[in-house]
Amino acid sequence: MEGLLDHSLRDALTKVGGVDRCVSEFIRVTGTLLPCRAFERVVPELRNGSRTAAGVPVRAQLLGSDAACLADNAARLAEMGSAGIDLNFGCPAKTVNLHRGGAVLLDEPETVAHIVAAVRRAVPAHVPVSAKMRLGYNDDTRAEECALAIEASGASELVVHARTKAHGYRPPAYWDRIADLRAIVKLPLIANGEIWTVADALRCREVTGCSDLMVGRGMVSDPGLGLAIQAYDALGASTSGRERTAPWVSLLPLMLQFWHRVGLHVAARHRAGRLKQWLNYLRRSYPEAQQAFDAIRLLHEPAKIEAWFTQAMAS
Numbered sequence: 001m002e003g004l005l006d007h008s009l010r011d012a013l014t015k016v017g018g019v020d021r022c023v024s025e026f027i028r029v030t031g032t033l034l035p036c037r038a039f040e041r042v043v044p045e046l047r048n049g050s051r052t053a054a055g056v057p058v059r060a061q062l063l064g065s066d067a068a069c070l071a072d073n074a075a076r077l078a079e080m081g082s083a084g085i086d087l088n089f090g091c092p093a094k095t096v097n098l099h100r101g102g103a104v105l106l107d108e109p110e111t112v113a114h115i116v117a118a119v120r121r122a123v124p125a126h127v128p129v130s131a132k133m134r135l136g137y138n139d140d141t142r143a144e145e146c147a148l149a150i151e152a153s154g155a156s157e158l159v160v161h162a163r164t165k166a167h168g169y170r171p172p173a174y175w176d177r178i179a180d181l182r183a184i185v186k187l188p189l190i191a192n193g194e195i196w197t198v199a200d201a202l203r204c205r206e207v208t209g210c211s212d213l214m215v216g217r218g219m220v221s222d223p224g225l226g227l228a229i230q231a232y233d234a235l236g237a238s239t240s241g242r243e244r245t246a247p248w249v250s251l252l253p254l255m256l257q258f259w260h261r262v263g264l265h266v267a268a269r270h271r272a273g274r275l276k277q278w279l280n281y282l283r284r285s286y287p288e289a290q291q292a293f294d295a296i297r298l299l300h301e302p303a304k305i306e307a308w309f310t311q312a313m314a315s
Contacts, residue, residue: 003025004277005025005220006025007024007042007043007044007045008258008261008265008274009220009258010022010052010058011052011053011054011261012223012254012255012258013219013223014052014055014056015053015054015254016246016250016251016254017054017226017227018224018230019226021056021057021058021083022056022057023058023059023061023132023214024043024058024059024060024086025042026062026088026091026102027039027042027043027060027061027063027073028063028096029062029064029069029070029073030064030069030099031066031069032069033069033072033073033076039060039082040080043082045058046058046077046080046081046082050080050082050083051083057084058082058083059082059083059084059085059086059128059130060077060082060084061085061086062074062085062086062087062088063087063091063096063101063102064100064101065105065111067111067115067118067119068118070115070118070119071119071121071122072122074119074122074123074129075123077123078122082127084128084129084156085119085123085127085129086129086130086131086132087116087129087130087132088101088102088132089102089103089131089132089133089150090102090103090132090133090161091103092134092168092169097137097165102165103136103137103164103165104137104165106133106134106136106142106143106165107136107138107142109142109145109146109149110149112131112133112146112153113149113152113153114153116131116149116150116154117154120154121154128157129154129155130155130156130157130158130159132158132159132160132161132192132214133146133147133158133160133161134160134161134163134164134165134167135161135162135163135164135167135174135177136165137165137166138166139164139166140164144181144184147160147185148185151187156187156188157187157189157190158187158188158190159189159190159191159192160181160189160190160192161173162174162177162178162191162192162194162208163193172194173193173194173204175191175203175204176207178191178207179207179208179209182208188212189208189212190210190212190213191204191205191208191210191214192213192214192215192216195215195218196217196218196221196222196284197222198228198229200218201213201225201229202232213229217281220278220282221281221284222282222285223246223254224245224246225245227246231245248288251282251286252309252312252313253313255275255309256309256313258275258278259271259275259305259309262274262275263302268302269300271302272299272302272305275296275305276293276297279292279293279296280293292308292312295308296308
């Protein structure tokens, strides 16, 4: 989730718990072997054994269409200790697609296969190579072909976002199409798309047959979602799945840490915007987030936002 779920937000969300693994925002590869500092800028967890402060592994994600160059960069990431290499065949952004990156490659299953195979050959056997795809670009007619190509080229697992590029992020997610893919591939499939609640997670599992889920916007909106899903798995019918596993009062210190971390790598003029961006998502799950958003909506000066934090955490 470029521009939103970066290492600062990964740090906060993994401290809440319920997350088994993270994938970084994509690192664009366009014909050059990137220096280590470029990877560390996006994935500073590489300096910590490729783990967040909470100990959650982070897999670096690459995006591009030059198989040889992607392979070279994947090899460097493996040398740096990345917890794995993930390949992005799902980004719907117009500028990315115009440069033959992301979801547009789903119209070229042979290119997808060439990329996965090249990266798989370039990294040691113990380093996982995964891929994330949408159901297609303008339609889903080649979804099966792409999934089979990814499997045949040696990927260790596949995440499927249950929409095409043309669908964008508009509901619904077409989970039934993930079930179709699961019926023809043997590699582990991870379902993704429109998982906002425990009920959504259970329904997604039922429809897709996938036990593992990737949750993006849902976790940003409800940082306790992963814990809530795990609690339901452990307790089953003894929990409704609606319990608030991350109450607002527990989020405030994490939001303050996030605010301070953002200040270390985001330009001052954009710093307040990053906090408001997260609050905008949190409004979906927390009434208190709406109140917080209203309180700081017109604030930009760091000192005034610090004062708001002090008041909010004292009340």
